Amino acid sequence: MVVLAKGELEQIALPAAVQKAAPPLADVPEVDLGGGGARVDAARAVVAACEGHGFFKVTGHGVPAGLLARVEAAAAAFFAMTQPEKEAAGAVATAPGSPFGYGSKRIGSNGDLGWVEYLLLGVTAAAPAPLPAHGEASPSYSSFRDILNEYVVVVRAMICEVLKLMAEGLGLKEKDAFVRLASHEESDSMLRVNHYPPHPEFKQQGHGRLTGFGEHTDPQIISVLRSNDTSGLEISLRDGSWASVPPDRKSFFVNVGDVLQVLTNGRFRSVRHRVMVSSPRPRVSVIFFAGPPPRERLAPLPWLVVEDGGRRRYREFTWREYKASAYRTKLAENRLCHFETEAD
Numbered sequence: 001m002v003v004l005a006k007g008e009l010e011q012i013a014l015p016a017a018v019q020k021a022a023p024p025l026a027d028v029p030e031v032d033l034g035g036g037g038a039r040v041d042a043a044r045a046v047v048a049a050c051e052g053h054g055f056f057k058v059t060g061h062g063v064p065a066g067l068l069a070r071v072e073a074a075a076a077a078f079f080a081m082t083q084p085e086k087e088a089a090g091a092v093a094t095a096p097g098s099p100f101g102y103g104s105k106r107i108g109s110n111g112d113l114g115w116v117e118y119l120l121l122g123v124t125a126a127a128p129a130p131l132p133a134h135g136e137a138s139p140s141y142s143s144f145r146d147i148l149n150e151y152v153v154v155v156r157a158m159i160c161e162v163l164k165l166m167a168e169g170l171g172l173k174e175k176d177a178f179v180r181l182a183s184h185e186e187s188d189s190m191l192r193v194n195h196y197p198p199h200p201e202f203k204q205q206g207h208g209r210l211t212g213f214g215e216h217t218d219p220q221i222i223s224v225l226r227s228n229d230t231s232g233l234e235i236s237l238r239d240g241s242w243a244s245v246p247p248d249r250k251s252f253f254v255n256v257g258d259v260l261q262v263l264t265n266g267r268f269r270s271v272r273h274r275v276m277v278s279s280p281r282p283r284v285s286v287i288f289f290a291g292p293p294p295r296e297r298l299a300p301l302p303w304l305v306v307e308d309g310g311r312r313r314y315r316e317f318t319w320r321e322y323k324a325s326a327y328r329t330k331l332a333e334n335r336l337c338h339f340e341t342e343a344d
């Protein structure tokens with residue numbers, strides 16, 4: 001269970017002005033991967049969604065419901081362990097000083113706080129066991145890791161399919177422009193399992209909503225999220241207002257990340273999102289962040305620069321450089337602005 005000190009609670013509880021619940025997102029864009037329609041239509045739908053909200057729902061993905069249920073149950077069992085057990089299990093999954101492992105309330109190392117606890121794991125492209133194995137890990141972490149390994153393999157396959165559709169929909173000659181980054185053997189991907197404990201009773205003090213995970217964009221290429229049926233995810237719309245995403249445990253949700261915004265020269269939108277906690281039920285989410293290899297040089301794709309009238313909106317940088325820059329900033333900061341080119 002997450003326990004908060006008094007000062008921390010003040011940071012996580014929201015000021016009265018933002019206590020009002022965000023309205024539900026009326027038109028969640030949906031892409032059916034099930035082969036029901038023409039491939040060209042799915043490719044067009046993916047591109048339209050990435051240009052619009054930078055966010056869409058994936059149905060017809062073929063990931064067995066039984067696997068999703070096992071992941072959810074194993075995550076719930078992991079977070080139901082005692083605090084010392086979680087810390088011990090999370091610590092054996094990582095080397096000291098790394099961002100990976102179990103964390104509670106503190107999101108990253110720059111002072112961001114949230115009503116959340118999580119397990120963050122590095123994922124390599126080497127199948128079939130992408131997550132680290134440790135002989136001395138606790139039994140509950142070992143079985144959780146095995147289930148997550150299975151999950152990573154099927155979700156990565158789905159991500160590759162989505163990335164191919166994006167290139168097709170954009171009419172790129174290089175059909176593997178995106179997928180080669182996520183399937184490269186050195187791809188720097190991560191898996192985060194988030195647990196938002198039920199909202200504690202703070203009503204007497206006037207706190208109705210807490211920040212679960214503060215607003216941010218995801219730095220990678222794309223992130224693919226699956227959650228239980230508890231709401232909380234909100235996305236920022238182009239007019240700056242927030243909309244809550246109705247949960248759907250049968251589907252996946254895809255966020256465009258910063259890298260994809262750069263590769264598409266700003267045509268796709270890296271979506272700002274956050275998680276608000278107001279439910280008496282816990283929220284459990286699992287997010288796969290598909291990142292490029294650390295040494296990969298990232299820049300707008302030439303064809304998309306031509307289509308944009310020759311204006312190149314971002315300078316070239318490596319993923320390693322971008323990550324180093326991102327880790328120095330607070331969650332909510334705009335990180336891409338440091339890599340923008342001057343407007344003519």
Ligand SMILES: O=C(O)CCC(=O)C(=O)O
Binds near residue numbers: 213227
């Ligand atoms: O837990 C969620 O539903 C989303 C969290 C998130 O945006 C993240 O971990 O990057």
Ligand SMILES: [Fe+2]
Binds near residue numbers: 273
């Ligand atoms: Fe995120």
